[in-house]
Amino acid sequence: MMPLRERALVSPRSVPSLPKHVRIQYDPVRQAFAVLSPEKVFWPNDISLDILRRCDGRSTVGHIIAELAADYDAEQEAVAADVVAFLQEWSDKLLVKL
Amino acid sequence: MNEPLLPPIGMLAELTHRCPLQCPYCSNPLELLKANRELDTQTWLDLFSQAADLGVLQVHLSGGEPTLRRDLEQLIAGLSARGVYTNLITAGVGIAEGRIEAFAAAGLDHLQLSFQGARPATTDRIGNHKGGHEKKLETARRARAAGLPLTINAPIHRHNIEEVPEFIDLALSLGAERLEIANVQYAGWALTNRDQLMPERAAVDRQAEIVAAARERLTGIMNIDFVPPDYFAIYPKPCMGGWARDAFMVTPDGTVLPCHAAQTIPSLSFERFGTRSLAEIWTDSPAFNAFRGTDWMLEPCRSCERREIDWGGCRCQAMAIAGDAAATDPACVKSPIHARMAMLIDEAQRAAAVSSNDEQFVYRRIGVVTEPA
Ligand code: SF4
Ligand code: SF4
Numbered sequence: 423m424m425p426l427r428e429r430a431l432v433s434p435r436s437v438p439s440l441p442k443h444v445r446i447q448y449d450p451v452r453q454a455f456a457v458l459s460p461e462k463v464f465w466p467n468d469i470s471l472d473i474l475r476r477c478d479g480r481s482t483v484g485h486i487i488a489e490l491a492a493d494y495d496a497e498q499e500a501v502a503a504d505v506v507a508f509l510q511e512w513s514d515k516l517l518v519k520l
Numbered sequence: 521m522n523e524p525l526l527p528p529i530g531m532l533a534e535l536t537h538r539c540p541l542q543c544p545y546c547s548n549p550l551e552l553l554k555a556n557r558e559l560d561t562q563t564w565l566d567l568f569s570q571a572a573d574l575g576v577l578q579v580h581l582s583g584g585e586p587t588l589r590r591d592l593e594q595l596i597a598g599l600s601a602r603g604v605y606t607n608l609i610t611a612g613v614g615i616a617e618g619r620i621e622a623f624a625a626a627g628l629d630h631l632q633l634s635f636q637g638a639r640p641a642t643t644d645r646i647g648n649h650k651g652g653h654e655k656k657l658e659t660a661r662r663a664r665a666a667g668l669p670l671t672i673n674a675p676i677h678r679h680n681i682e683e684v685p686e687f688i689d690l691a692l693s694l695g696a697e698r699l700e701i702a703n704v705q706y707a708g709w710a711l712t713n714r715d716q717l718m719p720e721r722a723a724v725d726r727q728a729e730i731v732a733a734a735r736e737r738l739t740g741i742m743n744i745d746f747v748p749p750d751y752f753a754i755y756p757k758p759c760m761g762g763w764a765r766d767a768f769m770v771t772p773d774g775t776v777l778p779c780h781a782a783q784t785i786p787s788l789s790f791e792r793f794g795t796r797s798l799a800e801i802w803t804d805s806p807a808f809n810a811f812r813g814t815d816w817m818l819e820p821c822r823s824c825e826r827r828e829i830d831w832g833g834c835r836c837q838a839m840a841i842a843g844d845a846a847a848t849d850p851a852c853v854k855s856p857i858h859a860r861m862a863m864l865i866d867e868a869q870r871a872a873a874v875s876s877n878d879e880q881f882v883y884r885r886i887g888v889v890t891e892p893a
Contacts, residue, residue, distance in 0.1 A: 427741050427742075428740075428741065429739055429740030429741055430740060441669070441697075442629075442667065442669055443629060443630050443669035443697065445605070445629075447577075447603055449575070449577060451527055451573075451574070451575035452527070452575065456577055458577060458578065458605040458629075460607060460629075460630045460632070460669065460671055460697075460698060461698075461745070463529055463530075463577055463578060513740055514739050514740040515743060516697050516698075516740070516742075516743055
């Protein structure tokens, strides 16, 4: 029996990535990016997509926040709250690995 | 049509009706197709390619037991080459050495493995297959070793509803990302065996509490999808997400259907892939258009605020219980015959009290001709 996994909590030092069963893919029929998972297909908005694309298994959450704040010309703190909430929700659904 | 026709997202491909198991709740039709009626490799590949062109993003490879198709690796590779997300739905019994690894190498994205029980004796008895449980455990291990993400599917009914906590432990111990606690839907063989399968009300309530608590406890550890039993519900489920709205299925001989049990609606006739393209069937088939959207609805659905939430429920259940495929699903509290659901539950309890063993099951087999109760 393998050791029981634990719920992961987002911190600035977490390094998020997409698990093997999740993938982002451009759909030419609907001309939009889709996130494919075992049962569901998600249609992320631009901001969600920008976060998910940075879940590359190398960038820390802190780094992702700094980049997005620069890109969107927004306050780091406001961006941080949104990014952390988003990643926690997706991690809780096992759609993002921390 | 009161909304624009959208392309389908998902497709369920029943590659074969052959199966080493004989589950009495199988959703396959009573008249099972033999191997000589199955589409050949090239036809499935053409169908998949047309599905991808049409906008299908996910294909669930099912059956029967899909691994009985020797060309499964090829079919997976064909889908994978088109970027389609592939989910293999298997009973996990009798899969030859090396094949799971070959499925993974061909590009399989995800594997869903059914367990008829959480205890070996239950699995073997419900599937009517000795040693089945052990083989399934082995399949799960091999899938994990091959790096495949895993869902455990637990079809729930009277004879295993008390095993729900054990199903949760089993799925965790096998390293599954997802567990489906799916109460059986009374269509296909399950309708024939309804009296034997119907759980007791108290067990249904207990199950709901157990699942709710486990979901809370396992947030971020394992996803639990719960399909509650229709007959005990207040509102129906949005069957297939709405008739011919974003998904469809294909039977082993290439017949294209809006859902599993659609062929039980006698007024409809269905087309086979090959006589027409998939795109033509999806857009023009009278059977697909019969219950699309909300225009076909009668009262109380027609003016109901939930009409685009559950799409009036299941057409086949309306057919089976109300005798009219265009009626409101009797599972809905607003259906004029909703009380019949409670009567059917009571009838089943009485029948089960008389015969408490499963000798009464009509096991799923090719050539057993039975009429639904
Ligand atoms: S439900 Fe049971 S009998 Fe039917 S296809 Fe699945 S494993 Fe086979
Ligand atoms: S009346 Fe029809 S639309 Fe309204 S909840 Fe019942 S089944 Fe759904």
